[in-house]
Amino acid sequence: MKKRYRLSYFIVQAVKSLWRNGVMSFASIAVLMSCLVVMGGFALLVKNINVNLENLNMMNQIVAFCHPDATEEEIVAVGDEIAALDGVESVVRITKAEGLEKMKEQAGEYQDLYSDINDENNPLSDSFEITYKSEEDVTSLQYSLSHMEGVRKVNARVDLAKSILKFKNSIQWIFIWFLVILFVVTIFIIINTIKLALHSRRHEISVMRYVGATGWFITLPFIFEGIIIGLVASAIAYFVEIFAYSYISKSLVSGLEMIKLIPFSEINVPVLLQFLAVGVITGVVGSCISIWKYLKS
Amino acid sequence: MIEFRNVKKHYPNGTVALDGVDLRVEDGEFVFIVGRSGAGKTTMMKLLLREEKASSGEIIVGDYNLTKLRNYKVPYYRRELGVVFQDFRLFKDKTVYENVAFAMQVVGTPTKLIKRRVPAILNTVNLPDKGKNFPSELSGGEQQRVALARALANNPKIIIADEPTGNIDPKMSIEIMNLLMKINKLGKTVIVVTHEKALVDYYKQRVVMLRDGKIIEDRVGGMFK
Numbered sequence: 184m185k186k187r188y189r190l191s192y193f194i195v196q197a198v199k200s201l202w203r204n205g206v207m208s209f210a211s212i213a214v215l216m217s218c219l220v221v222m223g224g225f226a227l228l229v230k231n232i233n234v235n236l237e238n239l240n241m242m243n244q245i246v247a248f249c250h251p252d253a254t255e256e257e258i259v260a261v262g263d264e265i266a267a268l269d270g271v272e273s274v275v276r277i278t279k280a281e282g283l284e285k286m287k288e289q290a291g292e293y294q295d296l297y298s299d300i301n302d303e304n305n306p307l308s309d310s311f312e313i314t315y316k317s318e319e320d321v322t323s324l325q326y327s328l329s330h331m332e333g334v335r336k337v338n339a340r341v342d343l344a345k346s347i348l349k350f351k352n353s354i355q356w357i358f359i360w361f362l363v364i365l366f367v368v369t370i371f372i373i374i375n376t377i378k379l380a381l382h383s384r385r386h387e388i389s390v391m392r393y394v395g396a397t398g399w400f401i402t403l404p405f406i407f408e409g410i411i412i413g414l415v416a417s418a419i420a421y422f423v424e425i426f427a428y429s430y431i432s433k434s435l436v437s438g439l440e441m442i443k444l445i446p447f448s449e450i451n452v453p454v455l456l457q458f459l460a461v462g463v464i465t466g467v468v469g470s471c472i473s474i475w476k477y478l479k480s
Numbered sequence: 481m482i483e484f485r486n487v488k489k490h491y492p493n494g495t496v497a498l499d500g501v502d503l504r505v506e507d508g509e510f511v512f513i514v515g516r517s518g519a520g521k522t523t524m525m526k527l528l529l530r531e532e533k534a535s536s537g538e539i540i541v542g543d544y545n546l547t548k549l550r551n552y553k554v555p556y557y558r559r560e561l562g563v564v565f566q567d568f569r570l571f572k573d574k575t576v577y578e579n580v581a582f583a584m585q586v587v588g589t590p591t592k593l594i595k596r597r598v599p600a601i602l603n604t605v606n607l608p609d610k611g612k613n614f615p616s617e618l619s620g621g622e623q624q625r626v627a628l629a630r631a632l633a634n635n636p637k638i639i640i641a642d643e644p645t646g647n648i649d650p651k652m653s654i655e656i657m658n659l660l661m662k663i664n665k666l667g668k669t670v671i672v673v674t675h676e677k678a679l680v681d682y683y684k685q686r687v688v689m690l691r692d693g694k695i696i697e698d699r700v701g702g703m704f705k
């Protein structure tokens with residue numbers, strides 16, 4: 184006689200049970216969903232910081248601005264002087280016309296703001312983008328540049344990179360602890376949801392044991408409950424994340440032009456897969472702990 | 481064949497429930513287990529069901545040595561047994577048919593076979609027309625017969641009944657006992673734990689008497705002393 188167990192049996196049992204203990208099921212899904220949204224938000228934040236830092240580092244540049252009213256000869260002289268400094272890899276001159284062009288480009292849809300400015304009344308000054316050989320040279324280069332005749336202002340992007348890195352490191356631990364606590368609470372709630380499910384079917388379980396149902400047959404519906412909680416929570420979390428991310432992207436892009444956010448379309452698949460993986464694993468771990476505790480007693 | 485060899489059972493709290501039991505029951509036998517409250521009758525049944533493990537000694541049931549039986553094999557062993565309890569343990573929200581079918585479903589029996597077999601079993605326990613009824617619509621005796629049908633569902637070799645008539649009136653008790661005798665005649669080993677002197681005396685079967693965890697008497701065709 185061939186023994187057959189249908190997958191649909193376990194799923195139907197799991198759904199029935201989730202429905203029967205609606206409040207707890209809802210709580211489990213809501214908490215797990217929040218966990219995933221926070222985790223995803225944090226991961227995206229870190230990823231965006233990393234990408235932006237890379238952009239900044241790739242430049243490893245110092246920008247030196249000349250005086251707005253410097254003559255062409257003076258500017259060329261400054262350029263030569265910079266090129267002769269220790270630790271300078273290369274120097275590129277950006278004329279004020281090019282500078283204006285760049286600015287308009289970065290403004291994107293707000294280009295109108297600059298429509299009144301032309302080459303005649305360009306308020307910018309010529310500048311030099313200096314690429315240095317190594318990080319160690321930055322401080323001395325900065326010093327030499329700022330004391331150079333004909334240089335008005337020195338911007339080193341590495342400062343910004345460093346402060347962003349510091350910010351990232353300091354929030355990292357807060358977030359990780361926060362996440363750990365959230366996940367502990369989530370698992371605890373899932374454990375209790377499954378415990379309630381087991382309790383409301385204890386009579387059935389005891390009869391199943393007497394007639395010789397295997398441990399797998401008895402426990403699989405409860406593991407499926409955990410899986411369903413995980414699936415539903417990660418699906419909802421995914422949509423919440425899309426919504427929140429696009430909302431934040433919009434408000435950030437218009438505010439700070441130097442920050443480039445990764446478009447969600449580039450990361451939606453990994454985000455969804457990670458949500459599903461973490462959601463389902465959390466659900467299964469919760470139900471397994473609960474089942475294990477139940478079988479022990 | 482069921483064999484207890486010098487079986488002792490003490491519970492974690494120190495109670496000695498069985499204190500050196502030796503018993504051999506051949507295939508197809510009918511045995512009453514009797515004795516006062518606390519004598520260890522239910523403990524014996526729990527050991528047979530492998531709900532509890534013996535503290536020492538050996539229990540052998542057919543091809544299974546329960547002392548050595550691994551936990552994951554217990555479900556397969558239990559399919560060799562059918563159990564009936566004093567309190568029926570039926571599902572109130574399932575019909576009679578569903579209650580019996582349940583035992584077959586949970587061990588993976590194909591639906592086609594279940595559909596064929598359940599009516600036949602309900603016939604055996606003399607409830608051919610009650611398939612669609614719910615347990616609450618049946619008398620105590622009828623409910624116990626449904627429980628018996630469920631115990632028979634997976635065609636076990638051995639039927640164990642722990643005080644099957646404890647919750648039903650004497651007239652119905654006779655019916656249950658007659659049914660158990662009938663099942664025994666069909667070739668199954670039947671072990672019945674009971675308090676009811678009159679029943680035991682009436683059927684004149686083998687009687688094993690326990691007192692304080694020991695077998696003090698074992699008589700074929702015996703009477704309840």
Ligand SMILES: Nc1ncnc2c1ncn2[C@@H]1O[C@H](COP(=O)(O)OP(=O)(O)OP(=O)(O)O)[C@@H](O)[C@H]1O
Nearest residue numbers: 491493495496497516517518519520521522523524
């Ligand atoms: N789970 C347990 N833990 C501790 N002691 C137990 C447990 N189950 C039974 N006992 C004790 O073991 C002894 C035998 O109990 P058992 O249930 O086997 O008796 P019984 O013969 O079935 O009695 P009754 O006729 O009242 O059902 C009793 O003293 C009882 O208190």
Ligand SMILES: [Mg+2]
Nearest residue numbers: 521522523642
């Ligand atoms: Mg008892």
